[in-house]
Amino acid sequence: MKLFGPAELAALPADKFFTQLSASLSDGGRAAAYFASPADGGRRLCAALAHDRAGRLELLLSEPLSDGFPSLTPRFPQLHLFEREIFELSGLRPEGHPWLKPVRYPAGGPDPGTGDFFRVHGPEVHEVAVGPVHAGVIEPGHFRFQCHGENVFHLEIALGYQHRGVERALSAGPGARSMHYAETLAGDTTIGHAWAYCGALEALSGCAVPPRAQVLRGVLLELERLANHTGDLGALSGDVAYLPTASFCGRLRGEYLNMTALICGNRFGRNALRPGGVDFDLEPARAAELLRRLEDVFRDTEGAVSLLWDTASVTERFENTGPVSRADAAALGLVGPAARASGVDIDTRRDFPYGPYSRYDPPKPGRGDVYARAYMRWDEIIRSVRLIRGWLASLPAGPLTAPCGAPASDSAAVSLVESWRGQVCHAAFTGPGGGFLGYKVVDPSFHNWQGLALALRGGQISDFPLCNKSFNLSYCGHDL
Amino acid sequence: MFKELIERFRQGHRTAPFPPGPEKFSDRYLGLPRLTGAPLAKAAAACPVGALSAADSALDMGRCLFCGACAKADPAAVEFTRDHRLSSGSREGLVLGSGGTFRASGEAPPDLRRLFGRSFRLRQVSAGGCNACEADCNVLGTLAFDLGRFGVQFVASPRHADGLLVTGPVTKNMELALRKTYDATPGPKLVIACGACAVSGGPYAGHAETLGGAAAVVPVDMFIPGCPPHPYTILDGILRLINGDIV
Ligand code: SF4
DSSP: OEEEOGGGOOOBOHHHHHHHHHHHHHTTOEEEEEEEEEETTEEEEEEEEEETTTTEEEEEEBOOBOSEEEOOTTTOGGGHHHHHHHHHHHOOEEETOTTOOOSSOOTTSOOTTOSOOOOOOSTTEEEEEEOSSOSSSOOOOEEEEEEETTEEEEEEEEOOTTOOSHHHHHHTOSSTTHHHHHHTSSGGGHHHHHHHHHHHHHHHHTOOOOHHHHHHHHHHHHHHHHHHHHHHHHHHHHHTTOHHHHHHHHHHHHHHHHHHHHHHSSTTOTTSEETTEESOOOOHHHHHHHHHHHHHHHHHHHHHHHHHHTOHHHHHHHTTSSOOOHHHHHHHTOOHHHHHHTTOOOOHHHHSOOTTOOSOOOOOOOOSSHHHHHHHHHHHHHHHHHHHHHHHHTOOOSOSBOOOOOOOTTOEEEEEEEETTEEEEEEEEEOTTSSEEEEEEEOHHHHHHHHHHHHHTTSBGGGHHHHHHHHOOOSHHHHO | OHHHHHHHHHHOOOOOOSSOOGGGSOTTOOOSEEEOSSOOHHHHHHOTTOOEETTTTEEETTTOOOOOHHHHHOTTTEEEOOOOOOOBSSSGGGEEESSOOOOOOOOOOHHHHHHHSSOEEEEEEEOSSOSHHHHHHHGGGSTTTOGGGGTEEEOSOGGGOSEEEEESSOBHHHHHHHHHHHHHSOSSOEEEEESHHHHHOGGGTTOTTBOSSGGGTSOOSEEEOOSSOOHHHHHHHHHHHHHOSOO
16 A cells, blocks of 8 residues: 655656556566546656566656557567556547457447457368356356367457446545445455555545554455355366265355355455445454364365365366466466466565555466466465464454544555455546545455456367366356 | 265255255344334445435345344344245335334246146246355255255256246346247246345445346246345245245
8 A cells, every 4th residue: 555645746748657657567567557538738647667676666657648648568578458548437548459349338339249359261260159147157258269179279368248347436536435435346345445545545645553453354365265266166076077076165154155254244344445445344253163163064075175186087177177377478478376376476465565464475387278277276275264363362452443534635546455356456646625536446356357268279169168267267256 | 886876875865855944044043033123224225225214214125134233233123044945026026114024025926826836937037146046056956955856946948847947137248138038938927036235235235237136037926135145045935936934
């Protein structure tokens, strides 16, 4: 959660901006966010660059631009979707972008899922189109596979069906609904996004969140991770037709959600976080009950999940399926467990410590296949349980909330939170009165969808569900 | 094989009885709201989505996010019970007046209950929203809720379905897909609008990118409020639709 005061928001002339952006990206910087925001006389580009290993966050701003700008995607593929989004939202055209298509198909443009798709030509090549309405109880998206028999040459993913104007509405804040917008950016990441939103506001208003609230936020965030990782391991198991773990984990995921409900009444952690702190206390009796349940459920999780690693028919399907190389993962700017599973050693909890996190030690990086992504989830489950145990053993006393006043004017705040899918980035810019000039949300899925597409290359179309579950990306978090 | 059996033995039988006992809900769970009759002005001012009307002394559960801000602002005016049964067959049925008692409703006509009472297949359409409602529908398929024991199942194709369960405010980008899915479902069919978004647009009510709920596109037979509704609220709504007043 970093505040940038008016003095740190000097705009660079366009040529300097792109030189500096290229230099930072070549130097190992990762675009946590890259977007256009309104400025006097047009739109300016803003890049929030995370130098993960150095723990340094850099904010670059350009002077207002009026039409086009040079696309850096050919050199830095991690910018590909950011530049498409800039074009869609601001009309500033990234000249030389190799695949300048809509991102969310807002009204007034082409219908979602229409237009050009990347095509492979040849006598035996065929195309498979899936969605927007899928077979399961899941969100809508459109998938185009270019296939040769069972083999996938290329997968293109077209989203935007969940586009409901939530980022646009957030930009008009802060207001009565802002907190609820944040909590519903991606429902399964309620705590992750709520924390990022609160973090941005708190940075802007100079509010110091009390230690007890910080720890309680940490407990909720790790419970969210536990629920989702456990649920996904069950779903992966179901996708290779290994039903014991699938049914165990289906229940266990619910038990973790119920622990969140024990704290705040809602299984997803709605209304638990508010700017300044948390809205619910964890009294000693409740903390004891939470710990008791956590130990029980973790024991069952361990029993259910260890079956996976001991079952040859499971590991055989997980291993070497959907590989993403370290180089590709880094070039695409993947985040979260998907990145770590491919050997990209980044984790916001260690690189940009916030709240109660200090000296977090992420699991060893993996080798990039479904197995690695699954095992990474398990490794993180173990660590989340350890974190919660440690926090509950020495819960700081003190208030649950501190006053969070009006945001500083003409400032910016960038807020980074490691949600279960990876880094959530919120960037807020305020105008002269402290109201938002712009509010940018980057869900980890925004970085990672292209990773899923790449995982399918050269694989079998029948591996799609398995690869998809191993990433389990958010449609609504992407579509905003 | 033995490992699986040992683990199965250790974890035991986990399917929960229905209807659920109060122990299934957190003591902080916010269920059915109640208006005490005190003036609502203060509580209404705290509501982020305009679900409370001081002029009409009413609370529209269809819009409500169950955030509790109203009860916090004025505990003398709004209270929350832990009753999870919230469904209604009509949109107006979700509007609570002060003092009145709410009774969950929404049973389908007798001929449809005869038809679907023991076997009801639903196609879920996610049309905007945040995926929390979908998650709480998915959870009904786990062994804890065991939806199948009621003869209800989510199916892969509208062609196999007896009805739709719609979540989300229906974005403009999903309007066509929802319409097509509805048309592809053979009649007679029933439609459930699940969650604040599908009922009223939820937190996105008024957004130009959305249509403000499922009823803007398809006829709705059952409204289930909540943001998201508790899985037991959804289950109660589905069963009430096909079986009438069961509990
Ligand atoms: S609980 Fe419902 S009525 Fe009360 S403030 Fe929240 S949204 Fe409004």
